[in-house]
């Protein structure tokens with residue numbers, strides 16, 4: 001049997017880009033996804049891009065029997081764990097759903113991995129675990145803070161579970177990747193972000209205004225202590241992020257224990273800068289209005305990316321304009337996402 005990488009949540013936004021990167025670099029890939037927030041079309045598109053097919057298993061990461069069978073039938077060398085729920089607002093209304101899926105799901109996955117003798121894991125964490133740091137840029141040595149919602153807490157708690165696991169048994173090699181704000185789409189325009197309903201995140205919202213599906217953008221807060229009063233974030237191209245996963249996968253082959261890496265660019269852009277950059281790339285006007293701050297938002301957040309550069313030999317290469325052009329290409333070629 002050939003070695004494969006198991007990608008949980010591989011049909012989703014970030015996972016599908018990582019699947020493309022893995023296939024292009026010659027890895028065999030198995031995707032486990034219950035499609036609760038995605039479509040299997042993303043994997044057909046990954047095949048169109050790469051000419052290679054991942055094995056797709058539609059199922060839930062909390063299904064222990066299914067995991068045991070999967071590990072028996074396939075020789076899995078490592079696991080990239082994206083499967084989880086990510087809607088901040090919903091997590092406040094239905095916290096148990098988030099703790100169950102994100103924490104219990106991760107615990108079950110690790111139990112199944114251990115019983116199959118698979119000890120290499122890359123986990124999708126988030127800059128949200130830093131809470132609201134007093135200083136920028138944020139480096140991995142900063143204490144984790146107090147995330148403002150159950151989604152964020154589910155990420156922080158899962159990190160803690162994985163830290164305890166790595167200290168309990170030296171066979172584990174775990175990477176916690178703390179993403180800043182992933183945006184953009186594959187440059188082919190074939191895969192991208194396809195949010196359900198009205199988007200919560202900035203760039204999907206802007207692109208739906210550009211295409212005329214939404215009337216105007218609401219800018220949440222114009223009185224932050226930032227360059228122009230609007231929130232500042234470290235937006236990172238999803239293909240750069242995908243390449244970071246490949247590097248992390250290589251690194252955990254040589255390292256034991258648990259390692260934390262920020263995946264960000266080290267640059268912050270304000271909401272107004274994002275609007276202007278999108279207008280330039282798309283040649284469309286984005287109508288917006290200023291509104292009060294969104295509860296739970298922080299003023300600014302950007303990464304110190306040097307640890308990843310030094311230890312993984314990875315740094316984000318794509319520019320803000322690349323992020324905008326690729327988002328716009330995906331949005332205009334697929335106005336309804338993966339729904340034909």
Ligand code: NAD
Pocket residue numbers: 008009010011012013014015032033034035036037038039059060061062081082083084085086101105124125126127179180181182
């Ligand atoms: P996504 O919703 O597009 O992808 C998640 C995938 O996991 C989906 O395909 C979904 O169907 C699947 N899934 C969910 N629960 C599952 C389960 N129990 N069993 C099997 N499959 C399941 O989200 P994304 O943006 O690609 O995010 C991927 C990961 O990265 C998530 O863990 C998310 O919390 C984390 N993350 C995302 C961001 C972001 O801005 N997108 C930022 C930081 C961290």
Ligand code: UD1
Pocket residue numbers: 086088126127128151152180181182200201202203205217218219220221230231232233271294295296297
């Ligand atoms: C949000 C989540 C965070 C998650 C991240 C990536 C919250 C509080 N945090 O982060 O947990 O990890 O997404 O999925 O939801 N903005 C507007 N108008 C909009 C949307 C956003 O002005 O319609 C502003 C926000 O106030 C913020 C910036 O745009 O300043 C980015 O927002 P968003 O894309 O939602 O990401 P985060 O808030 O950083």
